Amino acid sequence: MKRFIAVLVAVSFIALGSAVVVSANNGPEVIELPAKMGTVTFPHKAHQDRIADCKTCHHNGVEAGSCRSCHDGSKAPKFKNAAHKTCKGCHKKEGVSTSCKTCHKK
Incomplete structure (x- = not known):
């Protein structure tokens, strides 16, 4: 019986630890991106919460940052172009408006 309780406690700790790792903070809740528009x-x-795989937005699984942190200077895409391609493509697929004013607020 003691062995069963010890195993049960160990499994509980593992489950709790897994839950903590899954709910870990993976970046800020809100990101402000200044833009001309x-x-x-x-x-x-x-x-x-909606997209399970971070690679959907962060290609190659890299953290957010300058495109130049991975790409050579002349080959680095402009963030604006990369964001528009990724964001607008997903918005179209999910039926969300792609109007500029949907995301850009003066």
């Missing part, structure tokens, strides 16, 4: 207030956490 108006600031984009990106609800990062809300997108994480």
Whole structure:
């Protein structure tokens, strides 16, 4: 019986530890992106809740940052172009408006 309780406690700790890792903070809840057309207030956490794989947005599984952190200077895409391609493509697929004013707020 003691062995059973010890195993049960061990399994409980493992399950609790897994839950903590899964719910770990993976970036800010909201990201503000200044732009000429108006600031984009990106609800990062809300997108994480909808999209299981971070690679969907962060290609190659790299953390957010400058495109130049991985790409050579002349080959680095402009963030604006990369964001528009990724975001607008997903918005179209999910039936979300792709109007500029949907994301850009003056």
